Amino acid sequence: MKKQNVAVLGATGAVGEEILNMLVERAFPLGELRLLASPRSAGQKKVVDGKEYVIEAVSEDSFENIDIAFFCAGGSVSEKYAKHAVKAGAVVIDNTSAFRLKPDIPLVVPEVNGEDILKHQGIIANPNCSTTIMAVALAPIHKKAQIKRVVVSTYQAVSGAGFAGMQELEQQVRDYVADKPMEANVLPVASGEKHYPIAFNAIPQIDVFEEGDYTKEEWKMIKETQKIFNEPLRITATTVRLPIMRSHCESINVETELPLSPEECKELLRQAPGIEVLDEVAEQQYPMPIFTSGKDPVYVGRIRKDFSVKNGINLWVVGDQIRKGAALNAIQIAEFLTQNLG
Ligand code: NAP
Numbered sequence: 001m002k003k004q005n006v007a008v009l010g011a012t013g014a015v016g017e018e019i020l021n022m023l024v025e026r027a028f029p030l031g032e033l034r035l036l037a038s039p040r041s042a043g044q045k046k047v048v049d050g051k052e053y054v055i056e057a058v059s060e061d062s063f064e065n066i067d068i069a070f071f072c073a074g075g076s077v078s079e080k081y082a083k084h085a086v087k088a089g090a091v092v093i094d095n096t097s098a099f100r101l102k103p104d105i106p107l108v109v110p111e112v113n114g115e116d117i118l119k120h121q122g123i124i125a126n127p128n129c130s131t132t133i134m135a136v137a138l139a140p141i142h143k144k145a146q147i148k149r150v151v152v153s154t155y156q157a158v159s160g161a162g163f164a165g166m167q168e169l170e171q172q173v174r175d176y177v178a179d180k181p182m183e184a185n186v187l188p189v190a191s192g193e194k195h196y197p198i199a200f201n202a203i204p205q206i207d208v209f210e211e212g213d214y215t216k217e218e219w220k221m222i223k224e225t226q227k228i229f230n231e232p233l234r235i236t237a238t239t240v241r242l243p244i245m246r247s248h249c250e251s252i253n254v255e256t257e258l259p260l261s262p263e264e265c266k267e268l269l270r271q272a273p274g275i276e277v278l279d280e281v282a283e284q285q286y287p288m289p290i291f292t293s294g295k296d297p298v299y300v301g302r303i304r305k306d307f308s309v310k311n312g313i314n315l316w317v318v319g320d321q322i323r324k325g326a327a328l329n330a331i332q333i334a335e336f337l338t339q340n341l342g
C-alpha cells in the first residue's frame with residue numbers, strides 16, 4: 001500500500017497523542033510524519049514508533065507534501081488552517097466542530113455512512129465524541145426496526161475537555177483529600193465566566209448554551225446524528241460531565257416503528273461492526289468506564305424493554321471517547337481513503 005505523508009495538528013493534545021499511538025498500533029502506512037501544535041510547544045521533542053520528532057508551530061506552509069492532515073487543535077485553528085492544507089493537496093480529517101454541519105463536507109462514522117467519505121472535496125469531518133458513540137449503537141437498530149425517537153442522557157468523562165480537564169479533576173481530588181479548598185478553572189467551559197469543581201460533582205453543562213437553553217454539545221448530538229443518518233430523526237439530549245477520567249457513558253431510550261425484542265436487539269448488536277455487547281445481569285456484567293478506557297469497541301449493556309411505550313428499548317452505551325470518539329474514527333477514515341484512493 002502506498003505510504004502516506006501525515007501531519008497531526010494538535011499533536012501535544014489528548015486526541016493528537018492518541019492519533020499518534022494508534023497510527024503505530026494499527027500499522028498505518030506512514031511515510032513522512034509532521035507534528036504540529038502552537039508556538040507554546042514548538043521545539044519540544046516527541047518519540048513516535050521509536051523515532052524522535054520535533055514539534056513545529058503550525059503555519060500556512062506546514063502542509064506542503066502532506067497527504068493526510070489530522071486536525072485536533074480546536075475549531076478556530078481548523079477554520080484558520082484547513083484551507084491551507086487543502087490548497088497544498090492534503091485531505092483534512094477534522095476532529096473539531098468547525099465544519100461538521102456544512103452541507104458539502106461529509107460527516108462520517110465508517111460503520112454507519114462510510115460511503116460518504118468518497119464525496120469529500122478536501123475536508124472530512126469527524127463527529128463529536130458523544131455523537132459517534134451513539135451513532136454506532138443506533139445504526140443496527142435503525143436498519144432493522146426504524147427509529148422513531150431517541151432520548152439520550154450522557155455521563156461524560158473529563159478528558160472530553162482535553163488534558164486540562166483531566167489535570168483539573170486530579171488536582172481537585174488531591175486537594176479534597178488533603179482538606180484544602182478545590183480550585184476550578186476549566187470546567188464546565190474554559191472560556192466561560194463561572195467554573196465549578198467536577199470532583200464529587202455532576203455538571204449539567206457541556207460546551208456553551210445555545211437555542212432553547214440546550215447546550216452546544218446537546219445540539220451537536222442532535223444535528224450531527226441527523227446528518228450522519230441522512231434523516232431528520234427525532235432526538236432529544238441532556239449532556240452531563242461526571243468525575244470520570246476517560247470513556248463517555250450514555251443512557252439511550254429508543255422508540256422504534258417496528259417491534260424489536262431485547263433478545264433480538266442483543267443479537268443484532270452482537271453482529272454489528274464496532275460493537276461489543278456486555279450484558280449478563282445475572283453476573284452483574286455491564287459496561288463501565290474504568291474497564292472500557294483504552295479500548296476500541298462501543299460497549300452496550302443493560303438492554304431491556306421500555307414498558308412505557310409500544311416499541312421501546314433502553315440501552316447503556318459506553319465508549320472511550322478519545323479512541324472511537326476521536327482518534328480511532330479519524331484513522332478509520334484515513335484507512336478507507338488509503339485503501340480506496342491508493
Ligand atoms: P487538548 O488536550 O487541550 O489539546 C489541544 C491541542 O491543540 C494541543 O496540541 C495544543 O497545542 C493545540 N493547540 C491549541 N491551540 C492551538 C493553536 N492556536 N495553534 C496550534 N495548535 C493549538 O485537547 P484535546 O482533547 O486533544 O482536543 C483537541 C480538539 O479535538 C478539541 O478542541 C475538539 O475540537 C476535538 N475533540 C476532542 C475530543 C475529546 O474527547 N477530548 C473528542 C473529539 C474531538 P499546545 O500544546 O501547543 O498548546
Ligand code: 3JM
Pocket residue numbers: 074075076095096097098127128129160161220
Ligand atoms: C470536544 O474549539 C474549541 O474550543 C474546541 C471545543 C471542543 C469541541 C468542538 O467543538 O470541536 C472541545 C471538545 C469538541 C467536539 O468534539 O465537538
